[in-house]
Amino acid sequence: MAVTREDVLHIADLARLGVDGARADELTKELSAILAHMEVLSQVDTATVSASAGVGTEGTPLRPDTGVPPLLESALESFAPAMRDGFFIVPRLATHEDSAESGA
Amino acid sequence: MSGENFTKLGAAEIASSVRAGDVSPSEMVRASFERAREIGAGPDALNIYLHTDEQASTEEAAVLKERLGNASDTGILAGVPVAIKDNIASLGLPTTCGSKILAGYVSPFEATAISRLRANGALIVGKTNMDEFAMGSSTENSAFGPTRNPHDVRCVPGGSSGGSAAAVAAGITPLALGSETGGSVRQPAAFCGVVGVKPTYGRVSRYGLVAFASSLDQIGVLGRTVDDAALGLETIAGFDKMDSTSSDEPVPIYRLSALGVPAPDARNPSTEAIRVGRTPVPLPPPPGATTLEGVVIGKPKEYFPESLDASIRDLCERSLDRMRSMGATVRDISLPRSPLAIPVYYILAPAEASSNLARFDGVRYGLRVDPGKGLKAMYAATRSQGFGPEVTRRVLLGTYVLSAGYYDAYYKKAQAVRTLITDDFRSVFASGVNAIFTPTTPTTAFPVGAISDPYEMYLNDIFTVTANLAGVPAMSIPIGRVRRLPVGGQIITAHFDEYTMFRVAYALEAALGPEAHQ
Numbered sequence: 033m034a035v036t037r038e039d040v041l042h043i044a045d046l047a048r049l050g051v052d053g054a055r056a057d058e059l060t061k062e063l064s065a066i067l068a069h070m071e072v073l074s075q076v077d078t079a080t081v082s083a084s085a086g087v088g089t090e091g092t093p094l095r096p097d098t099g100v101p102p103l104l105e106s107a108l109e110s111f112a113p114a115m116r117d118g119f120f121i122v123p124r125l126a127t128h129e130d131s132a133e134s135g136a
Numbered sequence: 137m138s139g140e141n142f143t144k145l146g147a148a149e150i151a152s153s154v155r156a157g158d159v160s161p162s163e164m165v166r167a168s169f170e171r172a173r174e175i176g177a178g179p180d181a182l183n184i185y186l187h188t189d190e191q192a193s194t195e196e197a198a199v200l201k202e203r204l205g206n207a208s209d210t211g212i213l214a215g216v217p218v219a220i221k222d223n224i225a226s227l228g229l230p231t232t233c234g235s236k237i238l239a240g241y242v243s244p245f246e247a248t249a250i251s252r253l254r255a256n257g258a259l260i261v262g263k264t265n266m267d268e269f270a271m272g273s274s275t276e277n278s279a280f281g282p283t284r285n286p287h288d289v290r291c292v293p294g295g296s297s298g299g300s301a302a303a304v305a306a307g308i309t310p311l312a313l314g315s316e317t318g319g320s321v322r323q324p325a326a327f328c329g330v331v332g333v334k335p336t337y338g339r340v341s342r343y344g345l346v347a348f349a350s351s352l353d354q355i356g357v358l359g360r361t362v363d364d365a366a367l368g369l370e371t372i373a374g375f376d377k378m379d380s381t382s383s384d385e386p387v388p389i390y391r392l393s394a395l396g397v398p399a400p401d402a403r404n405p406s407t408e409a410i411r412v413g414r415t416p417v418p419l420p421p422p423p424g425a426t427t428l429e430g431v432v433i434g435k436p437k438e439y440f441p442e443s444l445d446a447s448i449r450d451l452c453e454r455s456l457d458r459m460r461s462m463g464a465t466v467r468d469i470s471l472p473r474s475p476l477a478i479p480v481y482y483i484l485a486p487a488e489a490s491s492n493l494a495r496f497d498g499v500r501y502g503l504r505v506d507p508g509k510g511l512k513a514m515y516a517a518t519r520s521q522g523f524g525p526e527v528t529r530r531v532l533l534g535t536y537v538l539s540a541g542y543y544d545a546y547y548k549k550a551q552a553v554r555t556l557i558t559d560d561f562r563s564v565f566a567s568g569v570n571a572i573f574t575p576t577t578p579t580t581a582f583p584v585g586a587i588s589d590p591y592e593m594y595l596n597d598i599f600t601v602t603a604n605l606a607g608v609p610a611m612s613i614p615i616g617r618v619r620r621l622p623v624g625g626q627i628i629t630a631h632f633d634e635y636t637m638f639r640v641a642y643a644l645e646a647a648l649g650p651e652a653h654q
Contacts, residue, residue: 035536039536040532042539043532043535043536043539044532046535046539047490047494047519047531047532047535048494048497048512048515048516048519049516049519049520049523049528049531049532050516050517050519050520051520051528051532059528059529059532062529062590063529063532063533063536065590065591066482066533066590066591066594067533067536067546069478069479069482069591070479070482070483070546070550072476072479073476073479073480073483073546073549073550073553074545074549076473076476076549076552076553076556078549078552078553078555078556081552081553081555081556082552082555083548083551083552083554083555084551084552084554084555084558085351085551086337086350086351086381086607087337087338087351087558087605087606087607095377095380102245103245104244104245105227105244105245105246106242106244107244108244108500110242110244111241111242111244111500111501111502112500112501113498113499113500113501113502113503113504114504120499120500122499122511122514123506123508123509123510123511123513123514124510124511125510125511
């Protein structure tokens with residue numbers, strides 16, 4: 033399945049990656065070439081084969097459903113880009129962006 | 137201690153000398169840093185380290201010296217300098233994963249593997265260069281420039297744990313930690329002429345290992361010798377409540393395998409050869425194995441294709457002959473689905489990466505680029521400027537194969553074929569084969585800049601990636617040289633049978649002797 037330029041722009045948006053026009057063209061070719069090598073898998077009969085999500089032999093063990101405070105050796109402020117009153121500060125939310133972008 | 141003497145010491149020998157008081161921990165730190173300067177480990181030469189703090193390491197050595205005054209606290213790695221791949225969270229030194237998006241980030245917690253090293257007396261002397269977020273096979277994808285191969289600076293050291301492999305190869309440390317998702321310890325170990333071990337999935341805690349593909353990631357060990365690697369793995373292996381995928385399978389004393397005896401009963405807690413928990417039991421240096429009587433070595437035809445470099449094939453055959461001469465039986469086998477492993481891996485790993493790397497968005501840590509156009513624009517600007525080309529490519533590839541309309545055709549299909557690949561290994565080991573032997577890589581180290589096609593680079597993992605998909609342990613040891621560059625031989629065993637893997641490795645290393653580096 034060849035990847036289209038529109039596919040690249042769509043998945044870049046889903047992945048929160050800014051991709052400009054020239055790079056989108058390059059990525060379209062690169063991803064199509066890589067995925068062409070994956071086509072061989074379509075020839076393998078897996079109708080009766082279960083999918084492996086991992087290789088654990090005993091499944092994932094459960095622990096008591098109790099909150100454990102993180103054991104951090106340094107304060108969040110030492111590595112967070114922006115904090116205030118114990119909260120991470122981020123730019124305006126998408127609804128405001130959309131309004132701004134539409135000129136409203 | 138002279139730099140030359142230091143480069144010849146194994147981890148067990150250093151620890152023994154330090155415990156005996158013949159040499160101090162601070163002397164070991166000094167020797168390691170002197171060797172790093174002498175060999176040119178800095179960014180203008182080999183570019184092995186991303187972060188070091190000699191003063192902090194020296195202070196850590198002073199604290200260790202006080203600890204050693206207490207006779208009950210004799211760490212099995214007392215005074216051993218260890219280098220750490222930069223995607224393993226450490227206190228005190230940054231953890232950047234070779235990426236601009238984490239430049240300067242210092243973790244507020246430490247990986248279990250590092251905590252266990254420190255608890256056993258190891259001294260952390262630096263964080264090593266790597267392909268960004270462990271995505272690569274040459275260390276050329278580091279945002280901080282490529283590492284060079286100490287055997288030939290025109291060549292890559294392999295990757296993604298290229299800095300760790302180069303540190304050991306250059307004699308800066310006898311031991312280093314790396315990480316594997318598709319061969320990132322074994323391939324650089326082969327290219328640099330050192331020993332590299334990927335343990336069974338679940339054998340070593342992933343707590344503190346920055347996630348790339350969680351169902352495949354494992355912390356591994358690089359050592360100058362098999363004994364260094366065995367000691368290193370023994371130290372970091374074992375259950376950890378901080379990692380829900382870590383196993384409580386008892387950890388044998390791998391160094392006992394050097395005696396050439398079969399694996400002790402790991403399920404019997406009264407067996408003397410078993411160390412349950414993390415209480416160190418120092419052992420004398422192994423005398424070297426003398427026999428592989430009763431061991432069946434499988435030689436899979438898919439790993440010896442017609443196209444394999446004839447010189448690499450010859451070195452593998454020499455190794456198989458040596459193992460035969462030590463009493464092993466070599467049996468031709470087949471792992472028929474192995475040729476499908478690269479397509480499977482390059483669907484599953486990017487898919488998991490696209491999810492794991494979503495956390496790098498400029499909100500809680502690391503780089504933030506805010507163009508002032510709202511939250512979504514901040515995400516896109518931060519990630520676009522923070523991630524390099526290969527990470528971007530894989531995140532997009534992973535997002536694509538997980539997206540509506542393609543999930544079944546790619547992701548679910550790859551998961552099913554992964555089952556078949558794992559079944560191949562289970563069948564071979566169930567048939568009486570104790571260990572599988574293959575070349576680690578199809579080529580020796582290649583020149584920096586020689587491979588530009590992404591898929592051609594992915595093919596470097598062709599012989600290593602199956603062990604990650606199946607979750608079995610595997611290691612690479614030096615078996616000779618081709619055109620002066622090292623060649624690695626790969627030993628693969630059944631789940632949690634690292635003991636047999638080390639037994640074969642000790643024997644082969646002893647049988648080859650100096651030939652392993654010729």
